[in-house]
Amino acid sequence: MILEKMSWSSEFSVGVEKLDDQHKKMIRTINKLIENPDSSVDSEVVSEVLNELRQYACEHFELEETILEEIGYPDLECHKAEHKAFREKLVAVCSATTVHINDVPSILFNFLNDWLVNHILQDDMKYRSFLIDKNIITSSKQLISHKDLFIAGESLPPSPHSKS
Ligand SMILES: [Fe+2]
Numbered sequence: 001m002i003l004e005k006m007s008w009s010s011e012f013s014v015g016v017e018k019l020d021d022q023h024k025k026m027i028r029t030i031n032k033l034i035e036n037p038d039s040s041v042d043s044e045v046v047s048e049v050l051n052e053l054r055q056y057a058c059e060h061f062e063l064e065e066t067i068l069e070e071i072g073y074p075d076l077e078c079h080k081a082e083h084k085a086f087r088e089k090l091v092a093v094c095s096a097t098t099v100h101i102n103d104v105p106s107i108l109f110n111f112l113n114d115w116l117v118n119h120i121l122q123d124d125m126k127y128r129s130f131l132i133d134k135n136i137i138t139s140s141k142q143l144i145s146h147k148d149l150f151i152a153g154e155s156l157p158p159s160p161h162s163k164s
């Protein structure tokens with residue numbers, strides 16, 4: 001089966017520049033699998049993809065969770081649980097790779113495609129709406145840097161949902 005490469009669209013923007021950059025990187029990682037449909041479990045491509053995912057799970061989740069905490073995002077615990085589930089699945093795929101399970105490339109592709117559709121384009125999008133509601137960004141087209149966001153976050157009243 002030949003799949004078409006994915007491309008970034010402004011509709012995917014969560015409103016925070018650095019987070020968008022990290023999501024774009026994730027799309028490039030998925031495209032690596034699409035561009036190399038015949039990669040085996042022991043291929044260089046699979047090893048690169050797993051390395052990129054480890055980096056994504058480390059850097060991206062940390063920044064995203066810090067930002068969500070800063071802005072008093074009410075669904076933070078749920079969001080963190082989703083990230084934790086991703087990390088656990090990644091560990092499972094890494095273990096499957098170590099024992100050379102042939103289906104790893106397709107397992108990886110389905111895992112990442114599902115993550116893009118159900119997490120990045122749905123769960124992550126919900127905090128963009130929250131940023132707009134809080135007037136941190138004024139429209140779905142505006143982008144804020146994470147540094148400016150931390151400054152804006154400090155002047156926000158405490159969220160009624162945040163635990164003190
Ligand atoms: Fe994200």
Ligand SMILES: [Fe+2]
Pocket residue numbers: 064079083119123124
């Ligand atoms: Fe997320």
